[in-house]
Amino acid sequence: MASEKSNVVELPGPMTYRDTCEKHGEYQGKITEIMGRQFKSGCAKCSEERRAAEAAAEIEAKAREDRERLQRKLGSAMIPTRFADKTFENYAANTPRQQKALNACRDYADRFPEHYDAGRCLMLLGRPGTGKTHLGAAIANDIIHRSSALAVYRTVGGVLQYIKGSYDRDAEYTEVEAFKSLISPHLLILDEVGATKPTEFELATLFAIINGRYEEKLPTVVISNLPPKELPEAIGDRCVDRLREGGGIVVGFDWESARGVQA
Known part of the structure; x- marks a missing residue:
């Protein structure tokens, strides 16, 4: 009896590398391959700080927009x-x-x-x-x-x-x-x-x-x-x-x- 052919393709796990961040020191990163090209993840702590800064900037922009809207309303009042x-x-x-x-x-x-x-x-x-x-x-x-x-x-x-x-x-x-x-x-x-x-x-x-x-x-x-x-x-x-x-x-x-x- 012929064995059934599986459609599941086993993919290798992400490759890792070690590097040094000027701010946070040595870290272990990941290498992801997309369409034959490899991309390094970079320092995880730097990425986390960048996301936090972007979130804070978004909150501040929203607060500034709210303040400006309030000022316009108060002016219109x-x-x-x-x-x-x-x-x-x-x-x-x-x-x-x-x-x-x-x-x-x-x-x-x-x-x-x-x-x-x-x-x-x-x-x-x-x-x-x-x-x-x-x-x-x-x-x-x-x-x-x-x-x-x-x-x-x-x-x-x-x-x-x-x-x-x-x-x-x-x-x-x-x-x-x-x-x-x-x-x-x-x-x-x-x-x-x-x-x-x-x-x-x-x-x-x-x-x-x-x-x-x-x-x-x-x-x-x-x-x-x-x-x-x-x-x-x-x-x-x-x-x-x-x-x-x-x-x-x-x-x-x-x-x-x-x-x-x-x-």
Whole structure:
């Protein structure tokens, strides 16, 4: 009976050689033959150090990319320098009412993915100098640092100037682009609402922004020195209705101003 022919080819094990590394001294390496050519492995410790250096460089490049992305986000957020370092931790909550406001704003930031999905808005309303802008900036900073979402801070005055700037003959952006930049961010923080008697242009502009975000189901934070009952006069009933829809949250700031108070 003829024996079956095996398809298995026995290959010789890798050849070895000895050499000396200037850094690590004598070592034993391997010689691999590929397509008739022989390749030496080199010093194993050097190879290990090279892989570690490449891994560290990759980690540093990723960290640098993350830092640059964060800086771009912070730049796009347009948070004023005075409020750029405002956080929940450095907000002075010395009374139960201040602590309640702090807790509400911290909770909004902590649960932002849920509020974002619902398009749920937040209104910080009450007396000037009570820390509303501080907490609004803290919300933006927290969201920017902890997620991929973009939170943008703008004052009503800045918004109006920005929109009007698109009408200039030499403007580098159109009115449509201006409104899009205000409607598209994951979160828009709109400060100084009702700071002056509203004009028809201001009312129309605020409605276009708030309604545009409402239609896209995007949340908005409104900051105003007005009490809740006076907000409709400043931005219109339709805007207030859209801010309240879907469980819009109102946080009151009814204590005395802390500005000028000596520590």
